[in-house]
Amino acid sequence: MASNDRNCSANSDLHPTAIAGFNEKTASLYDAKRPEYSKETVDVIFNQMNLDNLEPLENLSTDILELGAGTGKFTKSFYPRLNQSVKYTATDPMEGFLRQAKLNCPSIKTTVCSAENLPFPDASVRFVVCAQCFHWFASEASLKEIHRVLVSNGKLLCLWNVRDISIPWIRAASDLLYEYYTEDVPKATSGKWKEVFEKASLFRQLFTCTPSGTGIQGDKQAIVDYFMTISVIASRPENERIKARQRFLDIFDKFGANKPDSEEWIVPFTTEVYGYVKV
Ligand SMILES: C[S@@+](CC[C@H](N)C(=O)[O-])C[C@H]1O[C@@H](n2cnc3c(N)ncnc32)[C@H](O)[C@@H]1O
Numbered sequence: 311m312a313s314n315d316r317n318c319s320a321n322s323d324l325h326p327t328a329i330a331g332f333n334e335k336t337a338s339l340y341d342a343k344r345p346e347y348s349k350e351t352v353d354v355i356f357n358q359m360n361l362d363n364l365e366p367l368e369n370l371s372t373d374i375l376e377l378g379a380g381t382g383k384f385t386k387s388f389y390p391r392l393n394q395s396v397k398y399t400a401t402d403p404m405e406g407f408l409r410q411a412k413l414n415c416p417s418i419k420t421t422v423c424s425a426e427n428l429p430f431p432d433a434s435v436r437f438v439v440c441a442q443c444f445h446w447f448a449s450e451a452s453l454k455e456i457h458r459v460l461v462s463n464g465k466l467l468c469l470w471n472v473r474d475i476s477i478p479w480i481r482a483a484s485d486l487l488y489e490y491y492t493e494d495v496p497k498a499t500s501g502k503w504k505e506v507f508e509k510a511s512l513f514r515q516l517f518t519c520t521p522s523g524t525g526i527q528g529d530k531q532a533i534v535d536y537f538m539t540i541s542v543i544a545s546r547p548e549n550e551r552i553k554a555r556q557r558f559l560d561i562f563d564k565f566g567a568n569k570p571d572s573e574e575w576i577v578p579f580t581t582e583v584y585g586y587v588k589v
Contacts, residue, residue: 324424331545337410341383343526343539345471347388347581352391355583359465361396364436370461371397374399374439375435375438375459376440377425379402384469385398399419400419401428426451434459437467438466439468445496445502453510464587466585470581471580472579473578474579479564487537490554512588514587517584525577528575529571530562538551
């Protein structure tokens, strides 16, 4: 990491499935197989920030603070859209993931930290962005931290890529995936993460929208690779991962009976975006 990166120990805040699923060993598969973020989604976030009309502020540590940036999947879609004068900091508690983000965006400033312990002064961040990650730290502790570092009227933007489960084989694969979740593992699609906003009363919701997303496409092995990157599978020991892989492949045999192995499959995504303002 570059010498200007400020690191802190963060692992005590993390769920064990996140530690085992998002690390040095899983980073390159994650980065290669997870869906990209669409231009429409990037536009929504960009327009919310109204970056051309920012008022000068003293003691600003960064304009945009990305939490849970991981391997930089969102970062690499968004960061190139920004004017060089905009200060951007990508953070994640998992150093192995953040290292991949640095490969994706070499000039970006990165900081290893969890959402529960942000090494930034009070009121020193204009926007916080959480792509595909807020459910991992949807607690009062992290919401208070986000609230603390944001300037007055600062915005929190959360987004998720969501599989289209109206397609029967994707529904079947998603149901199989959910078998690997234990009660304590945060699941974005449960919507449980919203409860903390109601409890804490620190933010007011500004909007929600669902811009079209991207998709992942490839033969059945490539699609199964994507499911293998999801933390509840990625975190399993190798022998269990081999069995899980076969169970996902069986779905393709069921839904694509008589189709050749080279058959292309597509998983379409929409993106759900939620915007909040600090109160
Ligand atoms: C599904 S990945 C999303 C990564 C990236 N934003 C993306 O769009 O692909 C979830 C990320 O949340 C991070 N994470 C988990 N617990 C966290 C916490 N307590 N604070 C901050 N980030 C956390 C993980 O390390 C992981 O990189």
